[in-house]
Amino acid sequence: MSAGPTPGSPSGRRAWRALAGVGVAVALGGGARIALGHPAPGAAGAGVTAPTRPWVTVPVPGDLGVEVVPGPATSPLAIVYLHGLCGNPLAFEPWAAAAARVGTLLSLHGDTPCKGRGKAGRREWSTDFARIDRRVSAALAAVSAWRTAEGKGVALDATAVGLIGYSQGARRAESLAALLPARYPRVALIAQMDEPGVEKLGHTRRLLLVAGELDRRDHIVSGAHKLAQAGVDVRFELLPGARHGEYGPQAQNVMARALDWLYTEVP
Numbered sequence: 001m002s003a004g005p006t007p008g009s010p011s012g013r014r015a016w017r018a019l020a021g022v023g024v025a026v027a028l029g030g031g032a033r034i035a036l037g038h039p040a041p042g043a044a045g046a047g048v049t050a051p052t053r054p055w056v057t058v059p060v061p062g063d064l065g066v067e068v069v070p071g072p073a074t075s076p077l078a079i080v081y082l083h084g085l086c087g088n089p090l091a092f093e094p095w096a097a098a099a100a101r102v103g104t105l106l107s108l109h110g111d112t113p114c115k116g117r118g119k120a121g122r123r124e125w126s127t128d129f130a131r132i133d134r135r136v137s138a139a140l141a142a143v144s145a146w147r148t149a150e151g152k153g154v155a156l157d158a159t160a161v162g163l164i165g166y167s168q169g170a171r172r173a174e175s176l177a178a179l180l181p182a183r184y185p186r187v188a189l190i191a192q193m194d195e196p197g198v199e200k201l202g203h204t205r206r207l208l209l210v211a212g213e214l215d216r217r218d219h220i221v222s223g224a225h226k227l228a229q230a231g232v233d234v235r236f237e238l239l240p241g242a243r244h245g246e247y248g249p250q251a252q253n254v255m256a257r258a259l260d261w262l263y264t265e266v267p
Contacts, residue, residue, distance in 0.1 A: 054096040055107070058139075058146045066139040068146075069096045069105035073153035077103030077263060078143070079162035080136055082169030084191070084245065086114040086122035091166065094247045095255035102263045103162060104147070106139050108132075125172045129179055132172060136161065162263055164188040167244070174200050181205075186262050191215055191244055196223035198230045207234040208262045210254075212242030235261055 057065040067089050071077065079099055083089045089107045092099065099105040110123030111131060125132065137158060144155040163184045165173030170192035177184045178200035185205035189196055191212060201207055209224050211217035217238075224236045237258045242248030247255075 054093065054100065055090065055105075058143050060135075060138050060142040063135060063138055064109045066109075066143065067107040068143055069100050069107075070147070070152055071100050071102065071104035075103055076154050076157040077162060078140055078156040078158070079103045079105045079164060079259075079263070080139075081105055081107040082125060082132075082163075082165040082172050083107065083110065084167035084169055085124050086110075086119050087166065087169070087245070089123075091247070092164075094251035095259075098252055098256035098259050101256065102259050104143065104153070104156060106136075106143055108135060108139055111135060125168055127172075127175075129172070129175055133176060133180065133183075159183065160185055162186050162188075164190065165192075166190045167193060177201060177204050188258070188262060189220075192220060195219040196227065198227055198232070201227060201232060202230055204232055206262055207232055208237065208258055209234060210237045210239060210258065212239045212244060212246060212248060214242060215244045 055067045055069050058068050059065050069092070071079075079102070081089075081092050083091055089109050092105060092107055096105065110125045111128070112124050112126045114122040114124050140156050140158045140161070144158075147153045148155055160182070161184055163173045163176060163186070165171070165188070167190070170189040171194065173184075173187055174189060174192070174196060177187045181203040186207075187201070187204055188208035188210065190210040192209070193216075196207075196209060207227065209220050211220045221236060224234050227234045235258065237254055239246075239248040239254055240250045242251070
């Protein structure tokens with residue numbers, strides 16, 4: 001099967017947008033494949049129910065507390081969430097139940113205070129990736145201790161950690177995956193502002209790329225195409241009705257299917 005129109009061409013953009021609405025796997029040149037799609041109402045994941053206030057704040061010695069959505073007691077999988085620029089560490093709430101089905105979600109607060117009017121209390125991410133990784137380790141240790149002490153479940157695996165980043169957090173997640181591919185083998189980049197690159201993500205075991213329907217996404221689809229051609233196991237998902245900074249009305253359904261693929265299906 002030929003690769004067909006490229007994502008960057010007008011015809012390619014139309015084709016990929018159409019495909020993103022029906023959920024298919026598209027064969028690319030060289031035998032590479034990329035899965036695209038979002039679930040329609042009633043599709044897989046539609047039965048996930050969001051609980052009231054699904055998170056708890058776990059203290060981390062020497063650092064800010066980490067927001068935690070407890071996952072299955074028997075699962076050691078930890079999924080770290082990095083919020084956007086001066087964004088909300090609780091932005092995951094619309095799809096918290098989807099994450100909790102597969103692992104324990106840990107949302108860190110950015111390591112640098114935001115500056116400027118109206119940004120008091122907001123935080124962003126530096127480019128000190130060693131520091132961010134150390135904070136991840138500290139958070140994992142604190143949450144593991146909390147889980148075992150409170151009878152919430154087994155200790156979390158700190159050697160193979162799931163990673164999800166939104167916007168600026170996606171940029172940092174991409175860099176962490178590039179620097180430490182064995183520690184962060186399965187990565188989700190949501191609303192990334194730059195094209196996801198093969199040079200950073202070429203060793204990622206499994207990659208999820210997500211964009212809002214009302215946000216820029218041509219660069220993400222283009223990156224997905226190139227990553228698939230390079231042999232990366234990559235999937236693109238669309239969040240219906242979502243602008244930048246939003247997850248949209250179908251967040252729970254879309255993320256349930258996407259996270260099941262990312263963290264429970266065997267490549």
